Amino acid sequence: MLSSQEVYDTLNGYLKSLGMEVYLFKLANYNEMVTKPFKFQFDGNTVCAVILTVPSFFEDAFLPYIRNTDVKSLVRDPIDSCIAFHVNKAVSLLKDQNVTVMYDYELTPNRRPKVLVQTAAHVAGAAFYYQRKHALLNGSGVCSTTVHCSDSVTDVHFSSQAEYGLQSEFNNNDVNCAAASSDPWDAKKNIFGACIHPRYGGWFAIRSVLIFHNLVNKNLHQSEPVDCVSTREQRIELLNRFNGNWQDWSYRDIISVEAKYSEIQRKYFATLPKDRLKLLSELALT
Ligand code: B12
Structure with a gap:
């Protein structure tokens, strides 16, 4: 073999x-x-x-x-x-x-x-x-975000590494219950990674x-x-370009x-x- x-x-x-x-x-x-x-x-x-x-x-x-x-x-x-x-x-x-x-x-x-x-x-x-969830992070790659899931409120601290364990809460476009306050886009908008x-x-x-x-x-x-x-700013810029202006490359x-x-x-x-x-x-x- x-x-x-x-x-x-x-x-x-x-x-x-x-x-x-x-x-x-x-x-x-x-x-x-x-x-x-x-x-x-x-x-x-x-x-x-x-x-x-x-x-x-x-x-x-x-x-x-x-x-x-x-x-x-x-x-x-x-x-x-x-x-x-x-x-x-x-x-x-x-x-x-x-x-x-x-x-x-x-x-x-x-x-x-x-x-x-x-x-x-x-x-x-x-x-x-890079997906929508990565734009919820701040510049240092680590952030403290309050996550509202239906009636429960959880304080979550995560880094790029640790967030893998949170993937079910932070699924791609599922931001309704995930750190919506730090989401740069309208909740209804689909953002491709x-x-x-x-x-x-x-x-x-x-x-x-x-x-x-x-x-x-x-x-x-x-x-x-x-x-x-x-940085969070660069990630937002990336996803805005990829979703809004992908034709200009x-x-x-x-x-x-x-x-x-x-x-x-x-x-x-x-x-x-x-x-x-x-x-x-x-x-x-x-
Ligand atoms: C269908 C498709 C499209 C559709 C829908 C886009 C979409 N992303 O859904 C449309 C036609 C809109 C499209 C457009 C484009 N596309 Co397109 N598309 C695809 C295709 C064939 C499938 C994507 C798909 O349906 N995904 C399904 C969803 C559910 O997947 P997801 O969002 O990634 O969700 C998963 C992850 O989030 C994962 N997950 C959850 N948590 C975590 C955490 C981590 C850390 C990780 C890693 C994963 C993960 O779980 C989810 C699934 O359960 C892929 C090729 C492929 N086979 O993958 C190319 C692909 C995504 N497209 C690509 C490109 C380049 C484009 C365009 C720029 C056009 C072009 N070809 O030049 C545009 C840009 C988008 C836009 N602004 O319109 C490239 C992207 C390359 C890159 N650098 O990322 C790909 C990979 C093709 C390729 N051969 O390279 N596309």
């Missing part, structure tokens, strides 16, 4: 030079965060991986892929096809093939996302998942989650994500970054999917 280290080394060895990052985590760490419909019914010590694409993916994996592919024959979105091609290739290098591969865009028969990739990225230590990568800010995407059914490791260390958007620059999407990559994503084929034909020739 393969070890966690061998799985990591094999996947990373293949994917790294293609602008793809791999992080391992234990299934229990994901299951502990999400509500019942999103939990996976396997042993909590099962090893999983989350795969990200970072800015260099476009030039190092995608452009070479389309130059070697008849893009008109692709049944899926070209980016998704390229990712599936490389993830499958990486998995095929493992001796153990009992692996479930899921992608960010896949839905269950009841139209729910198969896997919540942002939660996976957070518990794997890849990118901090965003992951921020310590090196690439918002200039990355979370593409896939793998479950290695034959690999159980109760000692796999849980890596904490880097809390790179550390300014949420991606909430922190200073090592690398961003190139001009051509931005042009590609700014092009309507129906017009991308034409752009790809031009790119394939250059």
Whole structure:
């Protein structure tokens, strides 16, 4: 049987030079965060991986892929096809093939996302998942908040670390009974959360989650994500940009970054999917 280290080394060895990052985590760490419909019914010590694409993916994996592919024959979105091609290739290098591969865009028969990739990225230590509850914290990352839950009033002191234990009270948009006084938004407003990568800010995407059914490791260390958007003001700004102005991509620059999407990559994503084929034909020739 393969070890966690061998799985990591094999996947990373293949994917790294293609602008793809791999992080391992234990299934229990994901299951502990999400509500019942999103939990996976396997042993909590099962090893999983989350795969990200970072800015260099476009030039190092995608452009070479389309130059070697008849893009008109692709049944899926070209980016998704390229990712599936490389993830499958990486998995095929493992001796153990009992692996479930899921992608960010896949839905269950009841139209729910198969896997919540942002939660996976957070518990794997890849990118901090900033949600509405994180904007309830003050600048130091620690706050004292009075929580009103129906008729009970509880004084709660929490830090980024300790709040994990409070997730049921502080569920994503459920602020009716959670520190509503420090909530910056109207209680009825839906605020979607965003992951921020310590090196690439918002200039990355979370593409896939793998479950290695034959690999159980109760000692796999849980890596904490880097809390790179550390003040309450910055977190509010991030979520305002992500929810209000995501088209201008300014949420991606909430922190200073090592690398961003190139001009051509931005042009590609700014092009309507129906017009991308034409752009790809031009790119394939250059
Ligand atoms: C459906 C969807 C949408 C929908 C709904 C958004 C939503 N978040 O619900 C719509 C169409 C609106 C949308 C829009 C966008 N999306 Co979208 N979307 C998704 C998708 C496919 C599923 C999200 C979902 O339904 N979540 C369900 C809810 C219930 O999950 P949740 O809110 O996270 O709640 C869970 C956590 O809170 C967890 N939990 C509870 N407590 C705690 C505590 C901690 C510490 C943790 C970690 C977790 C945790 O438990 C809850 C579940 O029980 C994901 C990909 C995926 N498969 O995850 C991409 C995704 C979230 N989208 C993404 C993006 C970039 C966008 C857009 C900017 C458009 C774009 N693609 O460029 C916009 C931005 C939002 C906006 N302003 O409209 C990215 C976000 C990347 C990032 N850096 O975080 C994702 C991850 C896709 C990707 N491949 O990277 N999206």
